[in-house]
Amino acid sequence: MDRSRRRFLESTGILLGGLAVPSWVRASAPEVLAPGSGTWPILQGPTDANSSTIIILHEANERLSFQVSGGAGPSANVSVLNQYRLADGLRAVSELFVSGLTPGLDYQLAVRSTTGKIDSRVFRSLEARGSGCRFAVVSCMNDTFTNKAVTMWQALARENCDFVVFLGDTVYADTDNPNRDESGYARRYSEVRELLYWFRMPKLVPSFATWDDHDFGLNNADRSFPMREYTKNLFRSFWGSQL
Numbered sequence: 377m378d379r380s381r382r383r384f385l386e387s388t389g390i391l392l393g394g395l396a397v398p399s400w401v402r403a404s405a406p407e408v409l410a411p412g413s414g415t416w417p418i419l420q421g422p423t424d425a426n427s428s429t430i431i432i433l434h435e436a437n438e439r440l441s442f443q444v445s446g447g448a449g450p451s452a453n454v455s456v457l458n459q460y461r462l463a464d465g466l467r468a469v470s471e472l473f474v475s476g477l478t479p480g481l482d483y484q485l486a487v488r489s490t491t492g493k494i495d496s497r498v499f500r501s502l503e504a505r506g507s508g509c510r511f512a513v514v515s516c517m518n519d520t521f522t523n524k525a526v527t528m529w530q531a532l533a534r535e536n537c538d539f540v541v542f543l544g545d546t547v548y549a550d551t552d553n554p555n556r557d558e559s560g561y562a563r564r565y566s567e568v569r570e571l572l573y574w575f576r577m578p579k580l581v582p583s584f585a586t587w588d589d590h591d592f593g594l595n596n597a598d599r600s601f602p603m604r605e606y607t608k609n610l611f612r613s614f615w616g617s618q619l
Contacts, residue, residue, distance in 0.1 A: 415487070417576065425477070440487055442472055444485055453476050457472060515588070538582070539584065549565060565614055
């Protein structure tokens with residue numbers, strides 16, 4: 377699976393951080409903050425022209441409130457679509473659904489907790505523009521390459537893509553997980569989400585993901601893997617995706 381996926385990436389010329397674009401495009405890209413910016417890891421998940429899902433990883437005992445502002449005309453609506461408490465008991469994932477968006481306009485998501493913590497991100501809906509649409513295809517988010525990962529994710533952010541497709545191995549859930557139980561898989565999913573810069577950017581980008589063997593729970597695992605239903609629900613909670 378790894379070899380065929382890499383051949384696809386190489387043939388498209390869209391390896392992580394690898395798009396060659398004019399300097400004027402780079403100059404118009406959003407400011408890139410240092411790794412660790414942002415209070416919570418936040419992902420903009422499946423998105424269309426008028427709605428978007430946004431996924432936030434937070435402490436299980438935190439009570440969060442959300443507000444969306446900006447755009448023009450009627451205000452956008454935000455509601456909690458799903459809340460998933462992780463098996464480790466320490467963390468939870470909240471999936472928001474934002475509707476009433478207008479293509480081409482900037483919106484701001486404000487998140488506040490009862491403990492006084494705040495966060496704010498800019499996002500847009502996804503307008504299909506045919507040949508004018510910019511996207512990237514990425515895979516293999518191995519969090520052990522910490523220094524290289526910082527450079528790659530910052531390079532991807534500078535490309536100012538309309539959306540990004542994640543082809544699998546969004547987490548190496550079987551790495552540093554000797555027991556390979558529910559708590560261990562939840563911890564690994566959380567560690568990657570908390571560490572990688574893509575989830576700390578000031579400007580969110582619609583992200584669509586499917587899984588591969590390491591998301592599934594074991595290298596080269598197949599349908600005989602006993603925890604496949606658990607890891608499927610875990611993946612969907614973190615990505616807002618349908619497999």
